[in-house]
Amino acid sequence: MAYANALAALADPTRRRVFEELRAGPKPVGEIARVLPVSRPAVSQHLKVLKGAGLVREEQQGTRHVYSIDPKGLGAIRRWLDQFWDEALTRFAAEVERDAKEESDES
């Protein structure tokens, strides 16, 4: 399930930092490793997990592998909440209607 994968992937603080580094735009592994207190192989490993969870994309540019945020991965996190609130608010609106009706019946 994409949602679960994405959340599990972001559970690791270092991995979140790696992910955040991509918010400003696509970057190669080396550039990410330079600003974080972890080794380049570690960054690669985190990127691999993020990619597996559908959170980042990898693109080959010449000899470099450039990573960027995959917006569809974040969308998965939101999906169930989006659905949940849709349905909860439908119930809420129905309850307001019922409430208003009772009021006018009484008056």
Next chain:
Amino acid sequence: MTAQSITPAPVRKTVRVNANAARAFDVFANNINRWWPSSHTILKAPLKETVIEPFVKGRWYQIGEDGSQCDTGHVMAWEPPHRLLLAWQINADWQFDPNLITEVEVKFIAEGERTTRVELEHRHLERMGAKADVARASVDSPNGWGAILEAYRQVAEAGRGT
């Protein structure tokens, strides 16, 4: 840059109701028990009641038929009839987490004497990622989100219930 700066877009919903803002707020906040889907609880026992205490720092919690309780979050702003800000503190493991705060802001905007636009925003969802170590297991389990949403959908489709 902090660990909380990952930003999936907030969930935003709008619904119009045929009532003034005061009544809409009242139904939403003071009578949440009347519309919150009974299938949507992290209690083990069947849900008896959903409660939002009507003041800042008030608890947002649920009571099971066996008397057990669990928190959903708390009130961050209580501003009837215009605005309600709730902390949703259920993490991706389907557990109450006092260290997690995602915000649910509900605005009640008068559009006429008897029409109110209700805007809901659930934001800072990225924070759920921080405690999601076992998310996969819980989501895929029979009691995970999938099952809850499915039960929820059935209740919603069946109408308001009793």
